[in-house]
Amino acid sequence: MLFQTSILFLLSLLPSIVVVQAQSCSASNPCKTGCCSKFGFCGLGPDYCAPKICVANCDRKAECDPGGYGAAYVNHTTCPLNVCCSKWGFCGLTQEFCGNKKVTQPSCSTSFHKFERVVGYYEGWAMQRKCNIFNPEKIPLGVYTHLNYAFATIDPKTFEVLPASIEDQQDTYDRVTWLKKRDPDLKVFIAIGGWTFNDEGQPTRNTFSNIANNPSNQKAFIKSLISFLSTYNFDGVDLDWEYPEAPDRGGIGADYDNFPKFLSNLKSSLKATGGRDGLSVTLPASYWYLQHFDIKKLAKIVDFFNVMSYDLHGVWDMPNKWVGPYLNAHTNLTEIKDALDLLWRNNIPYDKVNMGLAFYGRGFTAADPKCLTPGCRYASGSKSRACSHEVGIVFNSEISDIMQSQNVQPVLYKDAAVKVLTYDTNQWVAFDDEETLGLKLNFAKSKCLGGVMVWAVSHDTENATYSNALGKLAQRSTTSLINIGIDNGVPQYERVQNHPQCKWSNCGEECLLTSRPQGCPAGWSPIQRSDPDARNGEIMIDDQGCEGQGSHYLCCPVEEGLPTCGWYGFNNGDCSPFCPTDYVEIGSNNMYCRKGGHSRILQKSYQAACCSKTVGVGPHRVSFESLKLAGQCAWGNYPQCDTQCSGGTSLMVASYGGTGGAFCWSGGTKFQNRPYCCNEPDQDWQYTDCQWYRDIGNGPSGDRDCKSGCPSDTVRVAMGWDRTIDSCRVGEQAYCCKTTSRSIYQRSDPNVERYTTALKSYLADPTCPADDIAKLKLKRQVNNTEGITWDIVPSGLGLSRRTTITEEVVGDMEDLITEIMESSSSSVGVQDLWESLVVPLFPALTITNIRAWFEGDIPLLRGARGDHLLGIFILCGLGFRAWNNEIVAATLGGGLGTIVCSTPTQTNYCQFDPDDPDHQPLRKRTRTSNYDWSTTLGQTTYGGHLVSQPYRTSNEWSILNDRTIEIYGQVYLFPGPGCTNFVLRVENRVAERRNGPLERTVTEHHVELQTVKMWYEAAIQGVLATERNVAAAPNPAGRIDPTFFTVTLVHANGPYLFNPLPPPPTGGQLLSTLQDRLFNALGSVANDGNFVIADEGLNCIKEKLWDDRTENFIDRSVMIATSSTTDPDDAQIALNNVRNVVAIMSFLNHPVIHSNMASIIMDFRRELKLAARIHLQLTGVTVPAVESFTNYYRSLMTRTGTRVRTFAAQWLDAIDATWANVNTPAGANVRAISAAIRTVAQSAAVNTQGFFDPV
Structure with missing residues (x-):
């Protein structure tokens, strides 16, 4: 089945359909659309709406004036966006509106057109997703010309540009902009705005309007933006205003006029920044929203447009009776064509347009599982997936996972250029893969578009499957780096730079493309005349072959420099053509030459358009690259033209008209052809794909008439006609060629040069720099939500004070290690350098081994500069030798002197000594947990019994629904092998669970249930969390009234004593006490969104860290026994136990766990706020319950980090003392591993960002 008719088509029919359906009317039966005339008919305009004729709805106006209505009866004289006005006064795009009028479409060869841009959006929140995390370093080299970081925000009061989150500022900005070091031509823009920026209720809903409408606000915004770009190393800004003027998106009527004025001011200011001046704007693909953009004015200001040609369909279609709940693709190419047609109607330069592509699918739940083809009905959006976590959205990475796990394949719909995958009985998702991306890119090339844009790069698979496919298909005009390996020991790379060639515009393009000066493409300039006969400011124009239908204008690319050109040989009409020395002939005309008359047969002379081939003086002269191809060729004799090429040149083409007006003559009636002879020895500088054209561009249109234009991706070499076919009655044919015109620079990779220097310095003496430099690097206090919180290099690492290794060397080594670990973007030169200098000394440190060992480990140890803190950890904490041994142990299976820290047996940490009182409070989890609390204040003891809300144990979750995929698809386990590997394993256990119960796992409460008991007791005493036998610090909130706990929280129907009634607790179940609501906030059967399944042993260590009566997180006797002997097997046990305790920080700071915990704490504090209000209502006593708990929980998290350290x-002190004098490979390795673990452990802390926001 074919996809549904275009939504643009349907909407354009809607008004006229209504008119036809409501033909008869009366004063009591008014028209649904239009005015009702006294004759009983519906319509618009004076024939229906004039006061003497109209009887109902007389204030109705037509959208446009089809002719004769007059301003009083229409909203607009012409339709927005230059769409067609029907005879009924409605705007639309179909034949009913436009008749036989066609929009002039750009046309290029798909084989030769190259994109100037490939733009990718990277989501700032991508690294906080629950799964399928796509880090910036995974973006492959050479695919994207621009990356847009989405999004920054704007302060709605001060109009200051701000990071959208603290993670952006501290980490991700650096990691994205750092990619420019690897790709010299990459530009990184900051994107500001986005869909939610203008949502109802957002404080920023009117911010863009307020900026555009007020010059002072503009100045504040622009000043802040320029500072922002400089601070965070962005090259420009992408404004994503969704949408100006549209009332449903917070727009105002003045936006249409104000937006171009604002952007003009912005662009002028950015140009003064010295390079950070990039400016792009996103455009919608729908007529409804696009009509509110003055795209003609905007096109003159912006560098390019990013057209959001995706999300063409979604659940928002359901209530629309003209579209409805029918399965349709959100990237349907037939509708994309209609969307771009709106741009061509307004003469928008096609090379300023980037067509949007999607790396995600739009999904639906089919109404009938037996009807899953386009056009069938759907009931809702597709079910939320674990990683995208949004109804109706499925990332391409998730689609790949579904295809692999369920062994299902998509269906191709070639006309729509989409694929459709059906799964789980009734789930339907449309998406793009390499095949359909190819279809879309071929379309974009055929329309000469400047580029394509992707939302979002961060939806890709871990191996960048879709970005790599895009790179292969896009054929960028410039690829920054082509790695070619080592030459005589020096790493090399190639840089390819294309050089567009000067060319003549087609006849009359200066009229057809009003947004371009003299018909020149964006980035090109018309050339001024410099010959003696030129008037001031006169430009190079040629009317030859246009036959009164405009002119040809000479255009050259601005970035290549503009040559000196002129018309030569006119001699007041007595034409005698010549070009000055070192000039080349690029055009000719004869219409102003008297000699020989005006007959073609008698015409003997012409005047020549000539341009300088070089610039400079004497030995310093260099070629204009934009004329190099023309400079390699020359025309044969004139007017006796039938000669042969000579001097090592070869014939390209022969034309009786030469470059246009140079008609050959032999003294009779026989036409001769003038040869165009070229010497093109370099395959990188050649004319290609040449042919004669007679129907391109503007010009005469009769039978046998010829037009002298060329396709937009070619240059005109000659004019005349091809004698193998009929000649032209009027006009001339054009001989047009593609161009291969590029420079390939081969030189040493500058990155490799600096890496070589740094690496040799470090290998000569592999110690860290002075403590003060190390501290400068690490003292960042970065709360890294991916794992460890880094602070400073701890004392005791043996850092020597050195002068030979500088901070610059350390920074270069950080960059080098980063590149080595990221396979998607490290250059061949970097890899060869590493293999040649490092591997001979440390054989296990091959790039393959390193990447196999780290795999998913990298995210844990990243800090404020991408992977750079991991580099410091390796350099200063581990060292190359211990790193080598670690990889031998973990990757290659062990060897002499190696210590293998393997994954522990999961029950190890839950086997307690029954006589140890510290372990008595810890209970195995069941469906509910019970706690008794008790504390004495003065002479009075207060207490009670606590029962948590019921929750599912690890094997009680359904194995049939989507929550199964999420809960069992991400089971959190101890880190894998490797003593310095602190990264949790997160494994998919869905298949295992469907085959039976999971062993030794628990449903993990991120906030331990015993927290309630612990806080009750501490709050009555008015103290914070502290260690046993240490005097507790007072809680700044003071003591809490005991009756708050003994009466109010357990009061039957307590939640319903508050007026007005509070909202139901999270999960929606009715709970009878406030205490029940508190426990519900920590997780329950109803409120199960923040649970995960975790390793039982991991959970047991975490419980012990939490409990205020437990100090021994690992059996003390085991630790004494294993840390006091020089047996490597014992050392391995001791180091592994320490590593696993430190890894609890990795769990608590994991982005998923941290996000869940923040949500839980905020919910718990909201419930306390409600409880405090009810207590005041019951007793008249105010209790600072929220403040007390906030202070207590903050101290509890501080204590947790302290306990780990x-x-x-x-x-580690005990291990170091035991192994201090053991001079064996095992001894050296134990000491190195101990130092590495210490480095991480000393910075252990729980990230509490987002826990204590106002409630």
Whole structure:
């Protein structure tokens, strides 16, 4: 079945359909659309709406004036966006509106057109997703010319540009802009705005309007933006205003006029920044929203447009009776064509347009599982997936996972250029893969578009499957780096730079393309005349072959420099053509020459258009690259033209008209052809794909008439006609060629040069720089939500004070290690350098081994500069030798002197000594947990019994629904092998669970249930969390009234004593006490969105860290026994135990766990706020319950980090003392691993960002 008719088509029919359906009317039966005339008919305009004729709805106006209505009866004289006005006064695009009028479409060869831009959006929140995280370093080299970081925000009061989140500022900005080091031509823009920016209720809803409408606000915004771009190393800005003027998106009527004025001011200011002046604007693909953009004016200001030609369909179609709930693709190419047609109607330069592509699918739940083809009905959006976590959205990475796990394949719909995957009985998703991206890119090339744009790069698979496919298909005009390996020991790379050639515009393009000066494409300039006969400011114009239908204008690319050109040989009409020395003939005309008359047969002379081939003086002269191809060729004799090429040249083409007006003559009636002879020894500088054209551009249109234009991706070489076919009655044919005109620079990779220097310095003496430099690098206090919080290099690492290794060397080594670990973007030169200098000394440190060992480990140890803190960790904490041994142990299976820290047996940490009182409070989890609390204040003891809300144990979750995929698809386990590997394993156990119960796993409460008991007791005492036998610090909130806990929180129907009634608790179940609501916030059967399944042993260590009566997180006797002997097997056990305790920080700071915990704490605090209000209502006593808990929980998290640091220091000290004098490979390795673990452990802290926001 074919996809549904275009929505643009349907909407354009809607008004006229209504008119036809409501033909008869009366004063009591008014028209649905239009005015009702006294004759009983519906319509618009004076024949229906004039006061003497109209009887109902007389204020109705037509959208446009089809002719004769007059301004009083229409909203607009012409239709927005230059669409057609029907005879009924409605705007539309179909034949009913436009008749036989056709829009002039750009046309290029798909074989030769190259994109100037490939733009990719990277979502700032991508690294906080639950799964399928796509880090910036995974973006492959050479695919994208521009990356847009989405999004920054704007302060709605001060109009200051701000990071959207603290993670952006501290980490991700640097990681994205750092990619420019690897790709010299890459530009990174900051995108500002987005769909939610203008949502109802957002404080920024009117911010763009307020900026555009007020010069002072503009100045504040522009000043802040320029500072922002400089601070964070962005090259420009992408404004994503969704949408100006549209009332449903917070727009105002003045936006249409104000937006171009604002952008003009912005662009002028950016040009003064010295390079950070990029400016792009996103455009909608729908007529409804696009009509509110003055795209003609905007096109003159912006560098390019990003057209959001995706999301053409979604659940928002359901209530629309003209579209409805029918399965349709959101990237349907037939509708994209209609969307771009709106741009061509307004003469928007096609090379300023980037067509939007999607790396995600729009999904639906089919109404009938037996009807899953386009056009069938759907009931809702597709079910939320674990990673995208949004109804109706399925990332391409998730689609790949579905195809692999369910062994299903998509169906291709070639006309729509989409694929459709059906799965799980009734799930339907349309998406693009390499095949359909190819179809779309071929279309974009055929329309000569400047580029394509992707939302979003961060939806890709871990291996960048879709970005790599895009890179292969896009054929960028410039690819920054082509790695070619080593030459005589020096790493090399190639840089390819294309050089567009000067060319003549087609006849009359200066009229057809009013947004371009003299018909020149964007980035090109008309050339001024410099010959002696030129008038001031006169430009190079040629009317030859246009036959009164405009002129040809000479255009040259601005970035290549503009040559000196002129018309030569006119001699007041007595034409005698010549070009000055070192000039080349590029055109000719004869219509102003008297000699020989005006007959073609008698014409003997012409005047020549000539341009300088070089610039400069004497030995410093260099070629104009934009005329190099023309400079390699020359025309044969004139007017006796039938000669042969000579001097090592070869014939390209022969033309009786030469470059246009140079008609050959032999003294009779026989036409001769003038040869065009070229010497093109370099395959990178050649004319290609040449042919005669007679029907391109503007010009005469009769039978046998010829037009002298060329396709937009070619240059005109000659004019005349091809004698193998009929000649031209009027006009001339054009001989047009593609151009291969590029420079390939081969030189040493500058990155490799600096890496070589740094690496040799480090290998000569592999120690860290002075402490003060190391501290400068690491003292960032970065709360890295991916894992460890880094602070400073701890004392005791043996850092030597050095002068030979500088901070610059350390920075270069950080960059080098980063590149080595990221396979998607490290150059061949960098890889060859590493293999030649490092591997001979440390054989296990091959790039393959390193990447196999790290795999998903990299995200944990990243800090404020991408992977750079991981580099510091390796350089200063681990060292290359220990790193080598680690990889031998973990990757290659062990060897002499290696210590293998393997994944622990999961029950190890849950086997307690029954006589140890510290372990008594810890209970195995069941469907509910029970706690008794008790505390004495003065002479009074307060207490009670606590029962948590019921929750599912790890094997009680359904194995049939989507939550199964999420809960069992991400089971959190201890880190894998490797003593310095602190990265949790997150494994998909869905298949295993469907085959039976999971062993040794628990449903993990991120906030331990015992927290309630612990806080009750501390709050009555008015103290914070502290260690046992240490005096507790007072809680700044003071003591909490005991009756708050003993009466109010357990009061039957307590939640319903508040007026007005509070909203139901999260999950929606009715709970009878406020205490029940508190426990519900921590997780329950109803409120199950923040649970994960975790390793039982991991959970047991976490519980012990939490509990205020437990100090021994690992059996003390085991730690004493294993840390006091020089047996490597014992050392391995001791180091592994310490590593696993430190890894609890990795769990608590994991982006998913951290996000869940923040949500839980905020929910718990909201419930406390409600409880405090009810207590005031019941007792008249105000209790600072929220403040008390906030202070307590903050101190609890501080204590947790302190406990980890203390535990690690205690037992690492013991291990170091035991192995201090053991001079064996095993001894050296134990000491190195201990130092590495210490580096991480000393910075252990829980990230509490987002826990304590106002409630």
